[in-house]
Amino acid sequence: MRLRLPITLPLCTTLALLSGCATNNSDTQSATSSIELNFLGRYESGVFDGSAAEIVAYDAKTHETFVVNANSGKVDVLSMKNPTSPNKIKTLDVSKDVVDLMGITLGAANSVSVHNGIMAVAIEAKPKQNMGYIAFYKIDGHAFITAVKVGALPDMVTFTHDGKQVVVANEGEPNDEYTIDPEGSVSIIAIPNDITKLSQKDVTEVSFRDFNNGGSRATERPAGLRIFGPNASVAQDLEPEYITVSKDNHYAFVSLQENNGIAKIDLSKKSVDTIWALGVKDYNKTGNELDVSDKDKTIQLQNWPVLGMYMPDTIASYMISGKTYIVTANEGDSRDYKGFSEEYRVKDLAEFNSRLALTSPLKHSIEGKLEDDKNLGRMKITSTLGAKGCELVKGAPTNCTFTELYGYGARSFSIWSGETGEQVFDSGSDFERITADRLGENGFNASNDSNKIDGRSDDKGPEPEALTLGQIDGRTYAFIGLERVGGIMVYDITTPAKSQFVQYLTSRNFDAKVDTSAAGDLGPEGMSFVSKEDSPTGQALLIVGNEVSGTTSVYGISPRQ
Numbered sequence: 142m143r144l145r146l147p148i149t150l151p152l153c154t155t156l157a158l159l160s161g162c163a164t165n166n167s168d169t170q171s172a173t174s175s176i177e178l179n180f181l182g183r184y185e186s187g188v189f190d191g192s193a194a195e196i197v198a199y200d201a202k203t204h205e206t207f208v209v210n211a212n213s214g215k216v217d218v219l220s221m222k223n224p225t226s227p228n229k230i231k232t233l234d235v236s237k238d239v240v241d242l243m244g245i246t247l248g249a250a251n252s253v254s255v256h257n258g259i260m261a262v263a264i265e266a267k268p269k270q271n272m273g274y275i276a277f278y279k280i281d282g283h284a285f286i287t288a289v290k291v292g293a294l295p296d297m298v299t300f301t302h303d304g305k306q307v308v309v310a311n312e313g314e315p316n317d318e319y320t321i322d323p324e325g326s327v328s329i330i331a332i333p334n335d336i337t338k339l340s341q342k343d344v345t346e347v348s349f350r351d352f353n354n355g356g357s358r359a360t361e362r363p364a365g366l367r368i369f370g371p372n373a374s375v376a377q378d379l380e381p382e383y384i385t386v387s388k389d390n391h392y393a394f395v396s397l398q399e400n401n402g403i404a405k406i407d408l409s410k411k412s413v414d415t416i417w418a419l420g421v422k423d424y425n426k427t428g429n430e431l432d433v434s435d436k437d438k439t440i441q442l443q444n445w446p447v448l449g450m451y452m453p454d455t456i457a458s459y460m461i462s463g464k465t466y467i468v469t470a471n472e473g474d475s476r477d478y479k480g481f482s483e484e485y486r487v488k489d490l491a492e493f494n495s496r497l498a499l500t501s502p503l504k505h506s507i508e509g510k511l512e513d514d515k516n517l518g519r520m521k522i523t524s525t526l527g528a529k530g531c532e533l534v535k536g537a538p539t540n541c542t543f544t545e546l547y548g549y550g551a552r553s554f555s556i557w558s559g560e561t562g563e564q565v566f567d568s569g570s571d572f573e574r575i576t577a578d579r580l581g582e583n584g585f586n587a588s589n590d591s592n593k594i595d596g597r598s599d600d601k602g603p604e605p606e607a608l609t610l611g612q613i614d615g616r617t618y619a620f621i622g623l624e625r626v627g628g629i630m631v632y633d634i635t636t637p638a639k640s641q642f643v644q645y646l647t648s649r650n651f652d653a654k655v656d657t658s659a660a661g662d663l664g665p666e667g668m669s670f671v672s673k674e675d676s677p678t679g680q681a682l683l684i685v686g687n688e689v690s691g692t693t694s695v696y697g698i699s700p701r702q
Contacts, residue, residue, distance in 0.1 A: 169579045169645045176613055178631060178646045178683060178696045182225040186210070186217070186691040189656045190590055193691035196297075196667035197684050198255045200280050201675035205230075206684055207260060208693050209667070211249045216262055217693075218283060221684070222677045224695040231283055235262045235276050238285040247274065254307070255280060256300035259336055261307050263295035270294070270321045275309060275328075277336060286336055289344050293323035297383045301390045305332055306408060308393045310381035315370065319480030324348065324376040327384075327395055327404070329411050345411045349376040349404075352416070365418035367400045367450075369525045371481050371536075379404070385458040387465045387559065394458060394467050394559065398474050401450045403467065403562065417562030419469075422449040422551040425501050428569040431552055432586060432598040437515040440577050440585050440595070442570060445517060446501035447546040448527075449473070451555060455608040455667075458559060459617050459634075465559030466637050468619055470608040473550020473601045475523065481536065483525050486599070487511075487546065488518030495528070495541035519599035522546045552602040554621050554630075556637045565638045568630075572603045575645050576626055584651040588625050589664035589689040592651050597625045605630070611670035613681055613698065618643065620683055622665030629665065629685070629696070648694065655689075664689030 186193040192211035199206050199221065206227070208217040214236025219227045236247045248267040253260060260278040273295040276288040292311025300307055306329055313325035327347040333339055351358040352375045362368075362375065370378045382398040392414065393406040401421075405414040424431055430442040453469035460466070475484040490496070490512070497511060512518045524531075524538045527545030531538040552573060556566040577585050586598045597604065607622030619640070621630040628647030634640040653659035664687050671682040681698040 169575060175616065175633065175643070175701055176618065176631070176698055177644055177701045178629060178698055180646070180648050181682075181695045181697045182227060183662065183692045183694040184219050184227040184229060185658055188691040190689050191691060192249070192688050194666075194686040194693050195688050196252045197669045197686040197693060198253045198260070199669045199671050199675070199684055200255045200260075201671070202258070203280060204677040205280070206669070206693065207253045207255060208686055209250050209253050209262070211251060214247060214250050214264060216250060216253055219693060221682075221695065224676075224678060224682055224697065227693060227695060233278065233283055233285075236264060239264060239274050239276050239288045242288055243274070251295060252297045254299045256304040259304075259332075261298050261300065263298040263309060265294050268316065269314065270316055270323045273311065275307065275330065277339065287339055289330060289339065289341050291328035291330075291344060292326040292346060295328070296381070299384050299386060301386050301408065302388065303390050305390070306330060307332060308384050308386065308406075308408070310384050310395055312380045312382060313377065314380060315478065315480075317479045319371055319478050322370060322373050322377045324350070324374075325379040325381050325397075326376075327381055327393070327406055329408065347406055347411055347413060349379050349413065350374075351413070352376065358413075361415070363402070363416060363418040365420060366402045366416060367525070369483065370476065383453070383455050385456045385467065387458055388460045392465070392559070394456060396453045396456045396469065398452050398454055398472070399476055401452050403453075403456070403557070415562075419451040419453070419557075419562075420564075421547065422451065422553070422567065424449060425504060430570040431573055431602060432595070433517055433520045434515050435586075435595050435597065435599045436519055437595070440581075442573055442577065444504045446499050446503060447517065447520065447522075447548055449548050449551040450523075451551045452549060453555075454606045457608055457610045457619070459610050461617070461635070461637060466565070467557045467559050468608060468610060468634065469555050469557065470605040470621055471551035471553050471555060472604055472606045472624065473548070475521070475549050483523045484521055485524050486518065487520050487522060488514065490541070490543065493534075493537055493539045493541070495531075495539065495543060498542050498544055499546065500544050517546070520546070520548060521600050522548055548601075550601040550604065552605070554605055554608065554619060554632070556634060556640065566634075566640050568632070568640075568642075571642060572605060572623065572630060575630070575642070576603055576623070576628070579645055579647075580626070580651070584626060584649065586626060587651065589627060590655055592655060601625070607665045607668045607685065609668040609670045609683070610634075611672065611681065611683070611698070613673075614700075620668055620670065622668060622685060624664055624666065627661070627663055627665065629683070646696070660690065662687040662690050662692050662694045
């Protein structure tokens, strides 16, 4: 593979001595790093590509980590007393406990959160279009307490910082035929002083029905919010994905991934405060370069006349000088169902008698046509934006003229104002530039279940998904997991608008078969930061659940020497 990297950002390169960067065979760091991650150990479930380690939550009192084993409907309990050798001490059969109590059929466990001796687990129904449940456990002794019903497909659960409420993102995904599309919603569960007295009356569903056409708040829907499911109301189309709670417990911010937006929920009023549309990223601007083809036989980071919808998955929040900021991992996600799909490749548009007439020009010369495989041809785009004059033939957009091309995700992380929803920082092309420099011909834009080089360039690149924040010695850091190529990006975000790259660290071994333990950690899905005060060793930790490898890995965080 030929390496072609136009460098426009002051990042670490292989010419480390010229830039002042520190590099070695295990990580890449910036010249101003104040901390560094080091791999300590991992627990291996032995289950490859079975979602055996997704979301993780750490309890400081017991030094236990609770790991969602999604498809089994169970939660593994790991002891972290020795972070270099985490070991499983118990498995909680959450699905069975709720079934025994409620007498219903349940599906996967999706999320877990802990606070002050109590654990909450989100479990979807079977089918997942039915109402799901939140199960509660006592951490001391791991005894099941009770469960309450929430919305369809509870995908994420979290306690507020004071532990008085539990907030749930109910994604409400349609079935594969797109004939059943439940409403997305947010559930707020008031936690009584005696958790054993928790009942269904303590659950409030925050709906988006008022934003439907003809609803009392329809005019408040922001321009650019994606509402595009077939025959769907706004409430059906919105799909809450992930939640972060403001430090003062006043607001919950909820990512609406497929809709490319964020909902701000007032937790005291138990209602929607506002909804923001996040807009798009212009990949034709300097600093936003990307590789768009998995067939070009090169690492080719350059500008292209395409736009990226941010579409965040995991989000987090923090407060600086009394102002709340939201941090997003801009993964991207398309709707691709048997009954409806918005996903197309640029080169396939000709099959539908559609053509390109892009208003944004190329900034560089290319060989062949724009829609060739080595250019934009392989890039996946949405059929719902950027097209004019379309006719629907058997559900497919036909006879379109595409003046703009919109891809999924932004291959970055961003920081947004918690007051206005305006973007204050985006990491631009950092993730692809840094991984290209670090991995080169060995693993650039590989997927998490294959060592094929450049395999994800046409889709969403490194695909940032996992995210958590941590404070160390008065500074705030963002830890971002790259779901596809693997590894952890670390940024100092203490000054939001001037956030700085700190380190990229990966344990992945591209020379090993992906379904073996020698491959390392694959598919970081969820993270938990542990402060040094809460750590069993006095060292700050980062705990990562890796969906594909089925491993839970632990990193130590130390001052940079």
